[in-house]
Amino acid sequence: MNALSPAAEAEVGRRLLSPTFDRWAEQAANCGHCARPVRLRGQATTVDRVTGEVLSTYDSANEPDGVLYTRCGNRRASVCPSCSHEYKGDMWHLLAAGAAGGMKGVPESVATHPLVFATLTAPSFGAVHGLRRNGGRPSMCRPRSTSAVCEHGNPIGCRTKHAEGDRRLGQPLCAQCYDYTRHVVWQWWSPELWRRFTIALCRTLAAHLGLTQKDTHALVRVSFAKVAEFQRRGVVHFHALIRLDGPPTDTAEFPAPLAGVSAQQLCKLVHVAAARVWFDAPATEARGELRRLRFGTQVDARAVTTAATREVGRADHPDDGLHPETVAAYIAKYATKACDDFGLPPGLRNAEAARRMGIVEHVCRLLAEVQYLAQSGGPKYLPLAKWGAMLGFRGHFSTKSRRYSTTLGRLRSARKRWSVQQLRDRLTGRTNSMADVDARDAEETTLVVSSWSLDGIGWLNAGDAALAATAAAQAREWSDDRARARRATQL
Numbered sequence: 001m002n003a004l005s006p007a008a009e010a011e012v013g014r015r016l017l018s019p020t021f022d023r024w025a026e027q028a029a030n031c032g033h034c035a036r037p038v039r040l041r042g043q044a045t046t047v048d049r050v051t052g053e054v055l056s057t058y059d060s061a062n063e064p065d066g067v068l069y070t071r072c073g074n075r076r077a078s079v080c081p082s083c084s085h086e087y088k089g090d091m092w093h094l095l096a097a098g099a100a101g102g103m104k105g106v107p108e109s110v111a112t113h114p115l116v117f118a119t120l121t122a123p124s125f126g127a128v129h130g131l132r133r134n135g136g137r138p139s140m141c142r143p144r145s146t147s148a149v150c151e152h153g154n155p156i157g158c159r160t161k162h163a164e165g166d167r168r169l170g171q172p173l174c175a176q177c178y179d180y181t182r183h184v185v186w187q188w189w190s191p192e193l194w195r196r197f198t199i200a201l202c203r204t205l206a207a208h209l210g211l212t213q214k215d216t217h218a219l220v221r222v223s224f225a226k227v228a229e230f231q232r233r234g235v236v237h238f239h240a241l242i243r244l245d246g247p248p249t250d251t252a253e254f255p256a257p258l259a260g261v262s263a264q265q266l267c268k269l270v271h272v273a274a275a276r277v278w279f280d281a282p283a284t285e286a287r288g289e290l291r292r293l294r295f296g297t298q299v300d301a302r303a304v305t306t307a308a309t310r311e312v313g314r315a316d317h318p319d320d321g322l323h324p325e326t327v328a329a330y331i332a333k334y335a336t337k338a339c340d341d342f343g344l345p346p347g348l349r350n351a352e353a354a355r356r357m358g359i360v361e362h363v364c365r366l367l368a369e370v371q372y373l374a375q376s377g378g379p380k381y382l383p384l385a386k387w388g389a390m391l392g393f394r395g396h397f398s399t400k401s402r403r404y405s406t407t408l409g410r411l412r413s414a415r416k417r418w419s420v421q422q423l424r425d426r427l428t429g430r431t432n433s434m435a436d437v438d439a440r441d442a443e444e445t446t447l448v449v450s451s452w453s454l455d456g457i458g459w460l461n462a463g464d465a466a467l468a469a470t471a472a473a474q475a476r477e478w479s480d481d482r483a484r485a486r487r488a489t490q491l
């Protein structure tokens with residue numbers, strides 16, 4: 001805990017010395033030390049459906065602050081590290097389930113289906129400084145003759161070997177050469193490009209099999225899970241897991257595909273489909289001209305196979321394939337990054353405000369272009385105004401087709417049942433494993449009657465917030481350690 005105001009320090013002291021501190025700490029732990037929990041007032045009564053017997057009652061009035069604290073559920077780490085961490089964990093389970101199977105209701109047999117990890121990037125909008133590597137060693141940014149300059153008099157090369165943390169990374173060599181309009185227009189329409197890619201891949205697959213799309217659909221289904229990640233230059237790229245399944249039957253939700261397509265063939269089809277996709281962005285009134293948008297030529301597609309090593313850091317060996325867990329952990333890591341990397345607060349829309357905050361010039365210019373197009377780009381670009389902090393990206397950071405694996409909703413309701421069960425067990429002095437809850441779930445005999453009203457959002461004062469934040473950081477470290485240990489024992 002650092003930089004607390006004297007008032008907050010006094011609040012921390014009062015809380016720690018309070019006779020109800022233990023119960024408060026327990027409440028804080030139960031809502032995962034959320035940064036700005038939702039405070040509820042109300043009661044819940046658990047009734048046996050058959051006998052009508054009241055098994056337990058809960059009343060927030062009996063809690064130290066007279067409220068029940070529940071998670072805010074926000075996915076952005078800048079808003080709530082705890083809830084975003086939980087979301088990341090959920091994403092991991094979800095994606096690992098879809099890749100490896102054998103968990104969360106997805107059968108182990110899906111691991112035998114063709115699966116590809118693909119990265120689709122934006123094209124170049126102008127040369128930017130970058131971390132370059134040559135066989136793992138840092139190499140020169142853009143080795144060109146030192147005297148060559150662009151029409152604005154800026155060097156077109158950079159012989160620096162940039163290190164991680166260099167503020168020039170992702171910034172253009174010449175801001176005047178950089179096409180900010182095209183960058184923002186591409187970002188704005190990128191969800192449409194992605195949608196077209198999913199359609200193109202199905203078409204490409206049908207052509208590969210020499211069948212109509214309808215006949216293909218009867219044999220093989222393509223499912224997707226993707227996350228959008230911001231690159232340093234402020235444009236998103238898409239990481240996707242693409243898997244082939246058979247059409248679902250009455251007995252199997254995830255059967256094997258009925259057409260023989262290998263993961264390696266699927267990689268080739270991804271390349272073909274990505275190269276074919278285009279979208280003509282509506283002309284902006286201010287900047288005119290229709291822009292044909294495409295993905296960049298740097299498409300990466302690799303087979304995901306349990307035969308691969310679990311090591312990360314093997315990105316430069318594309319033919320080795322990737323282990324499903326490596327991919328799932330990698331993709332989940334980026335699911336919560338959002339714009340946090342740019343240090344942009346959620347409501348920021350104004351380039352001038354960003355400059356005053358010391359945000360890098362390239363990002364300020366992008367913000368300015370977002371503003372400009374929102375104001376003068378015409379009706380199709382008007383909604384951009386709301387997406388300034390996302391630099392014009394309006395898509396979801398993670399999406400998946402319905403059948404990819406279990407849903408976040410299912411994981412959430414499992415956890416909600418679990419916490420209701422914990423509450424009930426604490427009151428009745430019983431303990432249960434998650435398996436018991438699942439078993440009981442099939443034959444629910446109790447009924448929870450509850451009524452809640454909103455008391456407010458957030459901790460009651462800065463002292464409580466600081467206590468919760470400290471505990472949250474410790475809890476996350478602890479659970480990361482445990483998860484690492486658990487994965488290590490599975491190797």
Ligand SMILES: [Zn+2]
Binds near residue numbers: 073
């Ligand atoms: Zn939260």
Ligand SMILES: [Zn+2]
Binds near residue numbers: 129130141159160168
């Ligand atoms: Zn450079």
Ligand SMILES: [Zn+2]
Binds near residue numbers: 174175178
């Ligand atoms: Zn220039």
